[in-house]
Amino acid sequence: MKTHEIRNRFTQHFVNAGHEAVPSASLILDDPNLLFVNAGMVPFKPYFLGQQNPPFANGTATSIQKCVRTLDIEEVGITTRHNTFFQMAGNFSFGQYFKEGAITLAWGLLTNSVEEGGFGLDPERLWVTVYLDDDEAADIWHEKIGVPRERIQRLGMEDNYWSMGIPGPCGPCSEIYYDRGPEYGKEGGPVADDNRYMEIWNLVFMQNERGEGIGKGNFEILGPLPKKNIDTGMGVERVACILQGVENVYETDLLRPVIDVAEQLTGARYTEDADPQDLIRFRVVADHSRTGMMLILDGVTPSNEGRGYILRRLLRRIIRSARLLGAKDATMSKFMNSIMDTMEPSYPEIGENRERILRVAVAEEKAFLKTLESGTKLFDDAVAGLKSAAAKKLTGDKAFELHDTYGFPIDLTLEMAAEAGLEVDMEGFNAAMGEQRRRAKADNQAKKHGHVDQSIYREWLDNHPTEFTGFDTLESDAKVLGLVRDGQKVTDVQVGDEVEVILDRTPLYAEAGGQLADRGRIVAGDTLLEVGDVQKIGKQLWVHKAKVTAGGLDLGSTVSAEVDPRWRHGAVQAHSATHLIHAALRQVLGPTAVQAGSLNRPGYLRFDFNYTEQLTPAQLEEIALITNQAVDAHFDVNTIETTLDHAKDMGAMALFGENYGSEVRVVEIGGPFSIELCGGTHVANSAEIGPVSVLGESSVGSGARRIEAYSGMDAFRYYSKEAALIEGVSRELKVQPEDLPERIANLTEKLRAAEKEIAQLRKAQLMAGVGELLNQAQDVSGFRVLTAALPEGATGGDLRTVATDLRNRVKDEPAVILLTARDGAKLPFIVAATKPAIERGVKAGDLVKRFGEYVEGRGGGKPDMAQGSGSHPDGAQQGFQAIKDLLETL
CATH class of the missing domain: 3.10.310.40 (Diaminopimelate Epimerase; Chain A, domain 1)
Structure with missing residues (x-):
């Protein structure tokens, strides 16, 4: 059974059971504790944490979530079941069914025949584990499902008790294992051999709240949750491994084609009698090619920190593994094309991003091959020093320096040292590497923290989502639904108080999509609150951060919420100009130049995009020209509320990392000139933007560039300043402005000639x-x-x-x-x-x-x-x- 069919059967099974199918979220979410989504439940955390009510009609959902885990990258290929990227199929219940419902649904899908829509697994080969004292789950498995007691094993908190690693929901879990047979290990169930008995599904019974603590088992259980929830995760790749009868997750229909390509490019063979290290390298190539491709698809570009560093590390492990297998030439393009071919049926968006993905991956390969060249020279220098000292072992510190500072892989160091008749102090290298990992883990733990307590907003989130009126007006009458001061609900505020104000409706835009929040005020009689910021909670509650500068305000008061018109005018000019620059950029550079972020404030914008090459002055000039031609064209700006699918059919562009609902807002400027999904505020006609002055572009990381520009009066002031500067230089050099380039070129040539002559005279004097x-x-x-x-x-x-x-x-x-x-x-x-x-x-x-x-x-x-x-x-x-x-x- 192909992996794509496994996905479809899973989704259909739970849709038939009344669950709402939810699309996978981006691998990149706004979560302070995560670089990437690493579990299927991550997008549902606000509902499990009680911050929001789940928006699903039946209180149940199902998804197949993209996940990336990179904590133990070096283990890839060594075990039979670990991938850095994996697809977690899950079903979720928010206070609806609990243990018996979750167990019954999982068992049905696994054991129902293929004709009935199941996977057709032999029930006699399935084992389960439960938490030590979870008699309820054990009884359900035995009495309701019929699993013999001897195939139900109990494990402790390290294995069968789940939490997010920080204070929040937690609970016991029950895991389902498949017995792959005696050829894979000894008998005795999961507690005896977790290689023979492969875990395929984890059912989490989320019923308690955990307190502070470190690790999987060192924390206090504070008490029960208000509602009992279900969170399950079935490993799609592991089920595919079983249903396809292959040895490990690297040989399934999604990854084996990449291994085949690696065989063709390297001349090595992926066979049972191959060198075990070569087998690991083949698996690294396959696994990392998919993970790297999916990260690039979701907008990550290689860099030296954060998400970009993880991507860079994965891509470079592919390159060095292929090299150690025997590859002499570039390989990245063929690996990426192969994995995109296998993954596109499940992720059709790969098709429209194929060229961009290739551009980013191939550029990183070129950069790393240069690093290998420089690393080889440094290695040769180190070897020369050793031989001159009659030494036979490269120190661990030197090997680690080559690895950590210069990006030179340790396995290549070992190979080249052996060729030179030298050894490497691996004990010293491992000690240095271990110390680095300890520092990294300590730093990561220090950065983790409990989720911000948003329970104070729960009442308003559930019952009074904010009505935003700012698309049509700059002033709205509103009712004060809530006042929060110093993190506490209050009934009134006085002069000098800094307060958060919850209104039933507001024209003030809350910061989102790169557009800064509106500035404005809240007025009631003699009372005045200056609003300096507006933020969203749960995407539906506007929180006005304000200071009371006159009078006082009571809960329940009727007020007037007003946007500063000058602020809004400058903000919409900049935001609409951003859309025009994006459209112009794609006309000049092609579809591979895709937005990767933006910032808009009155009169100024910056626009980040994925591109691997520096723009030429001619390209930048053409982008500025097309942008200002669009301003001059008096394009109407239309907004359309429609479904996400219809918006995509229209050709509307979406931002990486954004998770859109089923209903979206499309902003169209000049018909096909610019069509984007956008929830921000805009001008009514492109002419209202005024002039746009493109200041320049720069690099903000490997494969990422940034354009900065002024709009409206700020652009006019910039041009005026530039004109005054040109006039002053023209007057000083006594030429017309249009003759300045030639005059400056002549002066520069004379200066260089003079400097050269001086240098020659100095050298002659020295030599004399x-x-x-x-x-x-x-x-x-x-x-x-x-x-x-x-x-x-x-x-x-x-x-x-x-x-x-x-x-x-x-x-x-x-x-x-x-x-x-x-x-x-x-x-x-x-x-x-x-x-x-x-x-x-x-x-x-x-x-x-x-x-x-x-x-x-x-x-x-x-x-x-x-x-x-x-x-x-x-x-x-x-x-x-x-x-x-x-x-x-x-």
């Missing part, structure tokens, strides 16, 4: 004194040694030129030349050694390091020439003497 310098050389134990400081202003290049000339003049003698030059607070220096000196044991690199100790500097190079730079010029004379003392010992 070379013969005089040699007269200063001293004899040190048979070495001809010259230590000298060149005139101030000499550069590092001058040092190399003079040192090379001096060495050539005394090449037949054992000679050492040490030169310095003063460059402000810096002291560049160089050491050159002749061949006879090298034969007597001199190494320029060693002398540079010794000299660097006295001038607070460092450097390196080859035995015949090495350079460095220091920050303590006053130590030069001591350094000169130290070099002479060292030569006396040779």
